[in-house]
Amino acid sequence: MAEIAEQGGGGSKDGKVRSKKMSTKVDFTAMVDLAFLLITFFMLTTTLAKPNIMPIVMPEKKDLKKEDLEETKESQVLTLMLGANDKVYYYEGITDAKLDSTDYSAEGVRKVILGKKDRVKAQWGEDEKDDPKNPGQKKIYSKLSVVIKPTKESRYKNLVDTFDEMKICNVARYVMLPISKVEEDFIKNPAAGLKFSAEDQAAAASGAK
Amino acid sequence: MPKHKPKRSSPSLDMTAMCDVAFLLLTFFILTAKAKPQETVTVDTPSSISEAKLPEVGTLTILVSKEGNVYLDPAGAPARRALIATMNTQYNMGLSTAEQNKFVNMGSFGAPSGDFKRMLSAEGPERAKMSTGIPIDTVDINKSELASWLHQARLAQFNYKKEAISEGKNPDEVKEYAIVVKADKDTPFSAIEKVINTLTDINLNKFNLITSQEGDPNKSE
Numbered sequence: 001m002a003e004i005a006e007q008g009g010g011g012s013k014d015g016k017v018r019s020k021k022m023s024t025k026v027d028f029t030a031m032v033d034l035a036f037l038l039i040t041f042f043m044l045t046t047t048l049a050k051p052n053i054m055p056i057v058m059p060e061k062k063d064l065k066k067e068d069l070e071e072t073k074e075s076q077v078l079t080l081m082l083g084a085n086d087k088v089y090y091y092e093g094i095t096d097a098k099l100d101s102t103d104y105s106a107e108g109v110r111k112v113i114l115g116k117k118d119r120v121k122a123q124w125g126e127d128e129k130d131d132p133k134n135p136g137q138k139k140i141y142s143k144l145s146v147v148i149k150p151t152k153e154s155r156y157k158n159l160v161d162t163f164d165e166m167k168i169c170n171v172a173r174y175v176m177l178p179i180s181k182v183e184e185d186f187i188k189n190p191a192a193g194l195k196f197s198a199e200d201q202a203a204a205a206s207g208a209k
Numbered sequence: 210m211p212k213h214k215p216k217r218s219s220p221s222l223d224m225t226a227m228c229d230v231a232f233l234l235l236t237f238f239i240l241t242a243k244a245k246p247q248e249t250v251t252v253d254t255p256s257s258i259s260e261a262k263l264p265e266v267g268t269l270t271i272l273v274s275k276e277g278n279v280y281l282d283p284a285g286a287p288a289r290r291a292l293i294a295t296m297n298t299q300y301n302m303g304l305s306t307a308e309q310n311k312f313v314n315m316g317s318f319g320a321p322s323g324d325f326k327r328m329l330s331a332e333g334p335e336r337a338k339m340s341t342g343i344p345i346d347t348v349d350i351n352k353s354e355l356a357s358w359l360h361q362a363r364l365a366q367f368n369y370k371k372e373a374i375s376e377g378k379n380p381d382e383v384k385e386y387a388i389v390v391k392a393d394k395d396t397p398f399s400a401i402e403k404v405i406n407t408l409t410d411i412n413l414n415k416f417n418l419i420t421s422q423e424g425d426p427n428k429s430e
Contacts, residue, residue: 025221027221027224028224028225028227028228029224031224031228032224032227032228032231035228035231035232035234035235036231038235039231039234039235039238042235042238042239042242043238045242046238046241046242050262050263051254051262051263051391051419051420051421052257052259052260052261052262052263052419052420052421052422053259053261053262053263053389053417053418053419053420054257054259054261054417054418054419054420055259055261055415055416055417056415056416056417056418057414057415058405058408058409058414058415058416059409059414060409060412060414061409061410061412082398106426150398150402151398152397152398152399152402153397153398154397154398155394155395155396155397155398156255156273156392156393156394156395156396156397156398156401157255157394157395158398159398159401160255160256160257160394160418160420161255161257163257163418164257164258164259164423167257167258167259168258168425168426168427178402
């Protein structure tokens with residue numbers, strides 16, 4: 001590829017020495033190699049996509065007044081307990097609660113939430129409230145309340161996946177609360193049933209620390 | 210009959226156009242490149258369908274490693290300078306001006322106040338070894354170092370914002386800190402719980418979790 005001027009052949013037949021004519025072509029190969037090397041380097045070191053964020057709002061820790069709280073029916077509540085090894089334990093309501101477990105796939109926890117949502121809709125109907133994003137318009141909200149209780153053995157991915165499911169299933173009311181001793185025992189021994197004492201229920205009603 | 214000879218093309222190519230393109234792309238990448246600040250820990254974030262983007266300015270990142278160690282990364286040099294000056298006196302770290310300047314220019318940090326000076330004077334892998342995370346006291350919020358780092362960082366940014374706006378800066382360019390939690394997907398929940406409890410204890414009930422993009426099943430249908 002490279003043009004190399006021939007040496008020694010410059011003399012013409014009659015013996016006169018003429019000045020050599022330089023080729024006007026420059027070999028760009030090495031330069032292109034270098035340029036692409038640098039491009040590759042910069043492409044790999046740049047952070048191209050900005051990461052996404054998921055906004056979370058936690059309930060305030062101060063003692064809530066009774067009028068600030070909204071009551072919810074037992075049959076409208078689904079409690080998800082995030083367990084070890086990517087398992088979700090869940091039960092509905094409080095009285096005679098049955099423990100069941102599933103995983104985080106679309107066929108797993110999403111079906112549970114959507115199934116409960118349909119049953120709540122069939123029994124209680126839906127709320128129609130003002131849409132905060134479009135003033136003047138109404139939006140339909142499900143009456144379902146989901147309580148998310150991660151255990152110590154769960155990992156961060158489980159929590160994010162669960163919040164994600166809330167968004168996918170369009171659950172308007174959900175809250176993350178610390179798990180209670182009673183519920184940890186319930187996971188270990190589902191046959192014994194969920195037995196909240198009167199004090200536990202009072203604590204839960206006053207904002208659940 | 211004349212013989213039909215196939216045309217022989219010269220093996221040397223004209224590289225000029227290719228060179229032009231290569232350098233154009235190179236220029237583009239150099240100009241858009243932003244040096245990645247060296248992270249103390251590498252964090253593999255979980256994915257979500259959320260489409261909200263991380264704000265460009267004014268983020269206070271709380272990094273939680275796989276092991277549950279907590280690191281902080283407040284953005285913006287003026288706030289960092291004010292922050293380290295306050296924390297230096299509050300915890301008697303005994304940092305020199307040079308060490309404080311080092312702090313301003315580094316990425317995320319996390320060490321107990323007692324080890325902070327040694328952590329700053331170390332370099333490279335040695336510094337990573339010293340960065341054992343900011344201690345959290347879950348019982349007494351007033352003793353929690355994470356809580357005071359967060360509080361002082363927000364105060365520093367708030368003061369800087371007030372000052373910058375009074376000097377006629379665009380209010381869109383200086384904002385109060387948005388709290389961003391960046392944790393690894395395998396971080397145990399007990400570590401996350403400590404961070405969230407600290408945040409709610411100091412009345413920071415709104416924060417953001419960093420995630421990577423994942424397809425929305427409702428939209429793909």
